[in-house]
Amino acid sequence: MENKAGAAGRIAPEFVKSAPADGSVILLAPNPLITQYPSVYKKLTYDPVRDLTPLAKVASYPLFISVGPAVPDSVKTVRQYLDWANSGPKNGFFASPATGSTPHFVGVMLGRAANSEFTHVPYKGDAPAIQDLLGGQVPMSINVPAAQLPHIASGKLRVLATTGAQRSPDLPGTPTIAEQGFDALQTHDWFGLFIPAATPTAQAQQLQAAIREALEEPGLREGFRKLGVQPAFVKGDDFARQIREETVSFAALVKSVGFVPEE
Numbered sequence: 001m002e003n004k005a006g007a008a009g010r011i012a013p014e015f016v017k018s019a020p021a022d023g024s025v026i027l028l029a030p031n032p033l034i035t036q037y038p039s040v041y042k043k044l045t046y047d048p049v050r051d052l053t054p055l056a057k058v059a060s061y062p063l064f065i066s067v068g069p070a071v072p073d074s075v076k077t078v079r080q081y082l083d084w085a086n087s088g089p090k091n092g093f094f095a096s097p098a099t100g101s102t103p104h105f106v107g108v109m110l111g112r113a114a115n116s117e118f119t120h121v122p123y124k125g126d127a128p129a130i131q132d133l134l135g136g137q138v139p140m141s142i143n144v145p146a147a148q149l150p151h152i153a154s155g156k157l158r159v160l161a162t163t164g165a166q167r168s169p170d171l172p173g174t175p176t177i178a179e180q181g182f183d184a185l186q187t188h189d190w191f192g193l194f195i196p197a198a199t200p201t202a203q204a205q206q207l208q209a210a211i212r213e214a215l216e217e218p219g220l221r222e223g224f225r226k227l228g229v230q231p232a233f234v235k236g237d238d239f240a241r242q243i244r245e246e247t248v249s250f251a252a253l254v255k256s257v258g259f260v261p262e263e
Helices: 011-017 031-040 078-085 102-113 126-135 145-153 201-214 218-226 236-256
Strands: 027-030 052-061 064-067 093-096 119-122 140-143 158-162 189-196 230-235
Touching (some): 011 027, 011 052, 031 102, 052 201, 052 236, 093 102, 093 126, 102 119, 126 140, 189 201, 201 230
Parallel strands (some): 093 140
Antiparallel strands (some): 027 189, 064 140
16 A cells, blocks of 8 residues: 555545556545545646546545534534624634535535634644644534544544434434534545556456455454444446536535635
């Protein structure tokens, strides 16, 4: 395994698109690289549809909407938070791990649900966002489960809602965002496996079978669970259809909030 970090993750798909099309190089990618970046960046050095073939979706996870010590203890629901955020000019700030990420747009939509424009504070990753949330520099942050779970367990953060269709197995007592009346904010992120587009179909099918089998391994499933991630196998053709649908819907969301794509 080789971690191709940098450029908000864009280096990895660029590398894989030009790799030998023999099944020896596989990209593990979160959904923003595939369905969101075409709307977030003016220019990409890869085309997710033309350059990559989806092998399988392998995992999905909700986002956690949490508050830290800057928010009064009496605020325990999303509605209560929105009321509090609108009560003062310094309250309507939220953190996310990156500009153009799913958490960024969830925060924007949350502000609009309160008839307000929340101020987005982007960070370079989840860790610095959580650090400032814990320190009270920002009142609220939206992150992947793994970034927040240790601090939730210690009582330093409290989760107002999760964004998945069902309650998180890690937080069965926490209502989803839809349960609290904000259906439009229901969403989840995912991980998928991709190969160079020129890879022969027969080879892709062999890899898909191996992936399906691997996802049944108890050790792998337990590893996912510890990260707040649920195994979710979706085969290539169905996964490709999902990607197309999500790409279109995300482009519409970006346009609706007036986001200006970056270089």
